Amino acid sequence: MQTSLANQHASRLEALTHVSQQVSPLLVELTEGAHVIEPNSTSRQEVQSLYQYWKQHYPEAGAVYWQTRTWTMLVWQPITIALVTTYYAEHVPPISTMKQAVNLDNGVVGQFDFAEHNWQLGDQHQRLAIAAKELKLLIADLARQLSDVCRMSPATQEKLLADTVMEMLLRGLNHMVSVSLLTKEQLHPTFAHELQHWQQALELPLTRFGRLDVSIDGEYFVQRRACCMHYRRADGDYCQGCPQNK
Template sequence: MNGEQLALSKLLKLAKGYHSALKVPEQATDWLDIQSSSLLVARLHQYWQQQYPEAGRSYWAIKSWGMLYWQPLYLAVISVHELTMSFSLQPMQQHYQQGVIAGLQLPTIKAQHHHSQQQAITNMAAHLKSYVVKLLTDLNLVARLNERLAMSLLADTLLAILLLHAKRKPQFNIQLMAAHWLHALDISEAGEFIMLTACSDSLALTRKTCCLHYQIGDVAKCANCPKQPQQIKVQRMQQELITACCS
């Protein structure tokens, strides 16, 4: 096994530890390839439009966008903070089935190792942005989602993944690394970390953007939904923490 194969093997093994769907699926149907992704992106958007016609255009666009970027974003964060490495996402293929993008394959990567995580962030952020902007361009052929909002949505997910990493690595300087990521991606609007103290000190994320999930029917807003007063939001997040502590 050469250096690139070893780096890829480590990356994929780590990825499965962060999210069980980050693996090559046993039964694959359709693959999203960045070089020819527009038709599949259109199918993805059409699925959510038909599944929840009452939810509206903004929901269909935001739901589709979240599906498109979540896997490359996870790989980018894991690559940087577990391996101090960056690589191009262009060879990546994402598995698609019935409105859901989950599962991936990477035939090879040209890994670049760095002396610091900050340096790795700078390089990996450039690869990530190049990849997701292409997908956003494809999405905007059938929907309407401006880049500023799209990248703010991505930023909130980025912060959530960094929070997950911080729980695995208690010495991780999440505030510093989050700032580096947002700067490298040229994102000015993102959520914030707050400390919850309901049953134990626990860092949590208050989102800047809304997923609009509540628009699909009789569904409550997320606990950290930005479409709530801050006081209500914090109270709900504290209650979730208490429930988690007691379970």
């Protein structure tokens, strides 16, 4: 039984990583020997090392940048997997048990696996509800681990979380347009409809979310609620949609 479950898990994980790499090449299966951040464990050293990477490489940017970069690195991958499994899979993995690798040579979090193998089947609405519930559990644990390393207000964490949901949802919809699964005209109403479901399922206040805007060349982008603080780096600049760039 355990062997069968493990084989099923391996097969589903392989299929998930195959689809996920269309969103980001970093979304691959966890490799042996990686530095791992995982929930319900003592990953403090790995989170501390992640924070120290950004502190040591960009001292001029200050603590607000180091903590922001650390938090967004911790959450981007599980958010993306929650979206991918909702829209492109039949089963939702146990996201609350997600293990993530951190590359201490470049400060990037990528690669993943799950400590448990109980994937849940459902239609799209059910998958969204399951994924959001699992994601909330993991985010709460990651916030706890971050609090052992640095201080970041829950409001800022939620704004960055909401920004990431919006940006990864937009990236996914842009991909659907590129492969003719969605028309450009359908993108905005589809984005608004799906984002409302995620906002409610994740129980985030509407005030945490930015908005979808259009650039001068007609491309959609997210007008963010929280700044990623990239402009504070010596080599940095304001990002498109930056709330600081008035």
